[in-house]
Amino acid sequence: MSNGPFLLIVSRDGKSETHAFHQGVVTIGRSRDCDLFLPDRLISRLHCRVERQEGLFVLADAGAQNPAKLRGRPVMRAELKVGESFEVGSYEVALGIPANEGGSVEETRPGDHPRSSQDLVTFLQIARALNEELDLTRLLTQIVDAGIHLCGAERGFLILGKSGEHSVEVARNFAQEEVLSPEFKISRTIANRVMATGVPELTTNAQEDDRFRDLQSVADLRLRSVLCIPIRVQNEVGGVLYVDNRLQQQVFQEREKALMLSLADHAGTAILTARSVEQLRGKQVELQQALDRVDQLNAALKGQLQEKTSELSQIREEISAQSLGLRSKYDYKQIVGQGRAMRSVFALLDKYIEADDPVLITGDSGTGKELVARAIHAHSRRKDHPFVSENCAALPEALLESELFGYVRGAFTGATANKKGLLESATGGMLFLDEIGDMPTDLQKKLLRVLQEGEVRPLGSRDTVKVDVRLICATNRNLEQMVRDGEFREDLYYRLAVLPIHLPPLRDRKEDIPPLVKRFLGDLQRETQTKVRISPDAMERIVAYGWPGNVRELQNEIRRAAILCDGIILETHLSQHVREGRRGPGTPFADDGTVPSERGTTLPDMVRELEIREIQKAFDRAQANKSRAAELLGLSRFALQRKLEKYALDQNGRPTGLPPAADDTA
Numbered sequence: 001m002s003n004g005p006f007l008l009i010v011s012r013d014g015k016s017e018t019h020a021f022h023q024g025v026v027t028i029g030r031s032r033d034c035d036l037f038l039p040d041r042l043i044s045r046l047h048c049r050v051e052r053q054e055g056l057f058v059l060a061d062a063g064a065q066n067p068a069k070l071r072g073r074p075v076m077r078a079e080l081k082v083g084e085s086f087e088v089g090s091y092e093v094a095l096g097i098p099a100n101e102g103g104s105v106e107e108t109r110p111g112d113h114p115r116s117s118q119d120l121v122t123f124l125q126i127a128r129a130l131n132e133e134l135d136l137t138r139l140l141t142q143i144v145d146a147g148i149h150l151c152g153a154e155r156g157f158l159i160l161g162k163s164g165e166h167s168v169e170v171a172r173n174f175a176q177e178e179v180l181s182p183e184f185k186i187s188r189t190i191a192n193r194v195m196a197t198g199v200p201e202l203t204t205n206a207q208e209d210d211r212f213r214d215l216q217s218v219a220d221l222r223l224r225s226v227l228c229i230p231i232r233v234q235n236e237v238g239g240v241l242y243v244d245n246r247l248q249q250q251v252f253q254e255r256e257k258a259l260m261l262s263l264a265d266h267a268g269t270a271i272l273t274a275r276s277v278e279q280l281r282g283k284q285v286e287l288q289q290a291l292d293r294v295d296q297l298n299a300a301l302k303g304q305l306q307e308k309t310s311e312l313s314q315i316r317e318e319i320s321a322q323s324l325g326l327r328s329k330y331d332y333k334q335i336v337g338q339g340r341a342m343r344s345v346f347a348l349l350d351k352y353i354e355a356d357d358p359v360l361i362t363g364d365s366g367t368g369k370e371l372v373a374r375a376i377h378a379h380s381r382r383k384d385h386p387f388v389s390e391n392c393a394a395l396p397e398a399l400l401e402s403e404l405f406g407y408v409r410g411a412f413t414g415a416t417a418n419k420k421g422l423l424e425s426a427t428g429g430m431l432f433l434d435e436i437g438d439m440p441t442d443l444q445k446k447l448l449r450v451l452q453e454g455e456v457r458p459l460g461s462r463d464t465v466k467v468d469v470r471l472i473c474a475t476n477r478n479l480e481q482m483v484r485d486g487e488f489r490e491d492l493y494y495r496l497a498v499l500p501i502h503l504p505p506l507r508d509r510k511e512d513i514p515p516l517v518k519r520f521l522g523d524l525q526r527e528t529q530t531k532v533r534i535s536p537d538a539m540e541r542i543v544a545y546g547w548p549g550n551v552r553e554l555q556n557e558i559r560r561a562a563i564l565c566d567g568i569i570l571e572t573h574l575s576q577h578v579r580e581g582r583r584g585p586g587t588p589f590a591d592d593g594t595v596p597s598e599r600g601t602t603l604p605d606m607v608r609e610l611e612i613r614e615i616q617k618a619f620d621r622a623q624a625n626k627s628r629a630a631e632l633l634g635l636s637r638f639a640l641q642r643k644l645e646k647y648a649l650d651q652n653g654r655p656t657g658l659p660p661a662a663d664d665t666a
Helices: 116-132 136-151 188-197 216-221 254-323 340-352 369-379 397-405 441-453 479-484 490-496 510-528 536-544 550-564 576-580 603-621 626-633 637-646
Strands: 006-012 015-021 025-029 048-053 056-061 077-080 085-088 091-096 155-160 167-173 201-203 225-233 236-245 359-362 387-391 430-434 470-475 499-502
Touching: 015 116, 116 136, 116 254, 136 155, 136 167, 136 236, 136 254, 155 188, 188 201, 188 225, 188 236, 225 254, 236 254, 254 536, 340 369, 340 499, 359 369, 369 387, 369 430, 369 470, 387 397, 397 441, 441 490, 479 490, 510 536, 510 550, 536 550, 536 576, 603 626, 603 637, 626 637
Parallel strands: 359 470, 359 499, 387 430, 430 470
Antiparallel strands: 006 015, 006 091, 025 048, 048 056, 056 077, 085 091, 155 167, 155 236, 201 225, 225 236
């Protein structure tokens, strides 16, 4: 026993594996560098060792956080007896030796079975493992390893098939290593005889056995002990289990033969079960592949049907427009709109484009006011000259003035060189001023002078510069009300609103939503080279939603859903507030004829969101100056501070993340 191999049988979850070792020290742990690799997070990289010392075995701890348990107790170092098991993490490891290890030839003669109880326990473990293994390849390997273990054989071979059409499926040695070129390592005569007759063959010394000593394979392979057992599958011999030992004679006796016959019976049943499971799995894979192909075809057909339906709808709209004589003079292909509301807008644009007067575009945020301004420029006689754009709400008053009118060197600190203003840069072309309602009153007066005199004076300069600019302004505010409230100059308003045009909100042009979705998906396809479709259910939800953020909100929603989906936008990919038909966070309240409960909210919640939004706008306008923000809101500084505390906002009007103060106004 001191020089021969010993076994470590590893068990977990009803499954077991047997490992044979020859060395004096076997390392066990989670590292692949260990002799026995056990992948478990409860096991240290180097957990413990099994040491063989003068015929005895010792279990030694290797510094693990949770030492291995022997006889139910953690051990640092203890003797490990053959047949005992110890726990490592979720594994149970038993110490064993091959059946011929530790006994002489005399001890294995007929009638002398000192290990009959141990054989029964070992066989029951092997039978349970074979019954639980459903993978055919692993099962065949386990059968061979079990045969070698039960008999104390040097090598084992599993041969399957009918006589004359068989092949060696598994060839292993006692160290669980593959035997190369196995067809040349066995006695084919013995294997063929067992396969043909179904009668097991046993020889304790083939060199002296009258039945086999004249066989060429016996002489060439120097065979001694040979045991070959038939394996019956569905009452027919389907193969043989062949084990041998070339070094020792009388290794196999009637005891080993009986064990191998029982093993063969279990093996035949297990092989039949594993083959049936393998066939069922193959058919299941084929069925699933077929179902996947059907789903793909259905999705493709559904997408094609939707695409064709959309194309037909677009053709009907075009035919309807032609029949009504409403076809536009210019091609506004960058502006998606087929309904009556947008056709009225296009009719106005047809007339405004050829004029040279200022245009005032009104409408909610996100309706595409800058897109309309660019369309006017693209079709006008100024199209070959600059189109300059500026947002009046994005810059403080001093900076906005220098941007519009320009400045000369030395006009103020930091003005190291002359700079043209936007009015001068846009000469010959168009200047688009967005959010004109947010322009400070002093700048309104200077802009009016430019419109009246056609010239601009840069900051710090005594000279004026002639400019030829067509002005297009846009706002989402009610300028007429601002004029009545004294917040916007009346004379400037009438100079800007010579050619007014109002863009309808998206909720008033729902017929344009499907073409807009198609446009956005087409843009995404050109960007990402990935085609995305939308399901009818998702389109129905999108059309039904009020879209308080208008076209911009719709575009962002489609881009988000396209990223989340796998080629087809489903209803589940839409934002929750779109699916539920209620107003989303941070969007303005839509006057869609519904009451708060129908929009999934309450009047106090609406008031709260409105106040937070207006406070933030005031802080932005006042550049975080609390006194100025309070003045813009019509509140005292103290009242504004109370609202900041009430809504958990910081000194810039932004959420702090803290819970809001208790509301004592209820």
